[in-house]
Amino acid sequence: DTGVSQDPRHKITKRGQNVTFRCDPISEHNRLYWYRQTLGQGPEFLTYFQNEAQLEKSRLLSDRFSAERPKGSFSTLEIQRTEQGDSAMYLCASSLSTEGYEKLFFGSGTQLSVL
Amino acid sequence: GQQLNQSPQSMFIQEGEDVSMNCTSSSIFNTWLWYKQDPGEGPVLLIALYKAGELTSNGRLTAQFGITRKDSFLNISASIPSDVGIYFCAGDNTNAGKSTFGDGTTLTVKP
Numbered sequence: 001d002t003g004v005s006q007d008p009r010h011k012i013t014k015r016g017q018n019v020t021f022r023c024d025p026i027s028e029h030n031r032l033y034w035y036r037q038t039l040g041q042g043p044e045f046l047t048y049f050q051n052e053a054q055l056e057k058s059r060l061l062s063d064r065f066s067a068e069r070p071k072g073s074f075s076t077l078e079i080q081r082t083e084q085g086d087s088a089m090y091l092c093a094s095s096l097s098t099e100g101y102e103k104l105f106f107g108s109g110t111q112l113s114v115l
Numbered sequence: 116g117q118q119l120n121q122s123p124q125s126m127f128i129q130e131g132e133d134v135s136m137n138c139t140s141s142s143i144f145n146t147w148l149w150y151k152q153d154p155g156e157g158p159v160l161l162i163a164l165y166k167a168g169e170l171t172s173n174g175r176l177t178a179q180f181g182i183t184r185k186d187s188f189l190n191i192s193a194s195i196p197s198d199v200g201i202y203f204c205a206g207d208n209t210n211a212g213k214s215t216f217g218d219g220t221t222l223t224v225k226p
Contacts, residue, residue, distance in 0.1 A: 041216075041219075
């Protein structure tokens with residue numbers, strides 16, 4: 001298993017454009033998470049899926065953001081009409097839900113720069 | 116909302132020295148976590164703590180879950196150059212992976 005994979009690693013876009021990121025979790029993991037991290041800060045939770053169901057969305061996730069996990073495997077995060085404040089590292093993580101705390105495995109992230 | 120305060124913000128130490136960093140919260144957590152993040156990579160879990168007062172080691176790393184459930188510390192003994200990175204504490208009350216992260220302690224180790 002190669003771990004959590006994210007694509008692209010870097011994305012530069014102009015303000016107002018739409019962008020889409022992809023995350024491939026560890027294959028047997030049923031939960032998938034999206035976090036956002038800005039420079040000098042820790043990651044902030046955005047949303048998570050159990051299989052194909054999106055179970056929770058943070059207030060940080062404005063209506064310009066949408067995430068999907070259509071077949072319970074890979075996930076996409078789309079940002080419409082990007083703004084400069086969207087510039088950040090977008091991290092995906094996956095876990096296998098069991099009783100008690102779930103260990104998250106993070107990908108290397110997609111670094112978004114909005115010009 | 117919940118906030119975690121990590122200190123110090125950064126540390127510069129000589130190889131071989133021991134390191135101590137801590138994390139405090141205004142509210143209690145059921146689980147405390149310590150992660151390390153290298154440049155251009157995602158965080159990697161180092162230690163997870165599940166009970167107040169728990170002391171857990173992972174090689175040269177030792178972490179404790181504070182009795183009040185509002186704090187935790189991480190110690191690294193005999194630091195080596197590959198310990199360089201950003202160390203994040205995180206708290207979780209959900210058992211669902213929705214952690215609250217601190218803003219990190221950046222560690223630099225001089226050979």
